Amino acid sequence: MLLASIHKDHNNINRLLQLLTEKLSAIRAEKDVNYSLIRDVVVYLQEHAEKYHHPKEDLIYHYYIEHYVDAERVAALDDDHQALAELTADFALTIEMVLMDAVIPLDVFADKLNGFVMTQRAHLELEETSVLPVIERAMTTGDWDILQARWDEDDHDPLFGENVSAKFKELAAFI
Template identity: 65%
Template sequence: MLISSIHEDHNNISKLLKLLARNLTAIKNEKSVNYSLIRDAVRYLQEHAERYHHPKEDLIYHYYVDKYKGAEEVARLDAEHDSLAGLTAEFADTVDMILMDAVIPLDLFAEKLNRFVVSQREHLELEERAILPLIKKQLTKDDWDYLQTQWESELSDPLFGEQVSDTFVELASALKS
């Protein structure tokens, strides 16, 4: 069901954010950091969350806004998804620059990493605590059945699915430890 897959995606994204937060703590404590893992986490968010997870949410949100007028808080999620995509792209560029040996002050990188993690967490919390409970309360079984028919079949998650993509093997291993 769509709503349960969204909650599962949110749990998985939270795991990535915890890994990123651990790296932020390591930076603040002047410990070594694996920037490739940070890149892989961001890449997953760009490739899976932005191209698959957010469109799934947007399908539900648009349907809800069309059906239940006065749902301004839900309607603003489109703009928030766009904003997160921009923030993710900007942060990905910063990580790529570091991996290409560009000199970026560590405090600036830590600030960008912190802003990225905080923004992602705030977005998840808004959806989990306010938006999704509101939607679940008002949409009927018929609404959910209709929405399910509008969503293409579930894709295999390249990180948290049964088969981990070669791209994310190191990240999957790091998430288990």
């Protein structure tokens, strides 16, 4: 169940990254863009991915590191998650500045948005192709039962769940 929820989260995050890519194309084509939607994606990543998704992955990764050999690639993901949190916070400040009408050249914003999307995608790709398949093959049903028992968080998703949070209504309607 934990692994399935991680894959589901990754699919949802990829949908949001696709939306950001579409917004990036519109920005580069000098079309009107709803920057509030970009902010909402970033807020969702800060509030859901960093507080629920990454801790869930970290639970699995730390367990794997403790119980299995050849875990160097998995161990590096802690640093990746910290770097993603910092990147997301930095980009959140940038989008807030844009929404407050600060003067940020369009090409600078586009480059920051592109870097944000590319870094997020690279991280998801690493996990989906290089890390999670190795963990899935190595760990036993007993391992997953132990991890599930340790995961006591509610998996309520404020955007993709049954009850969409008021702050994500516009984004949910858009996607």
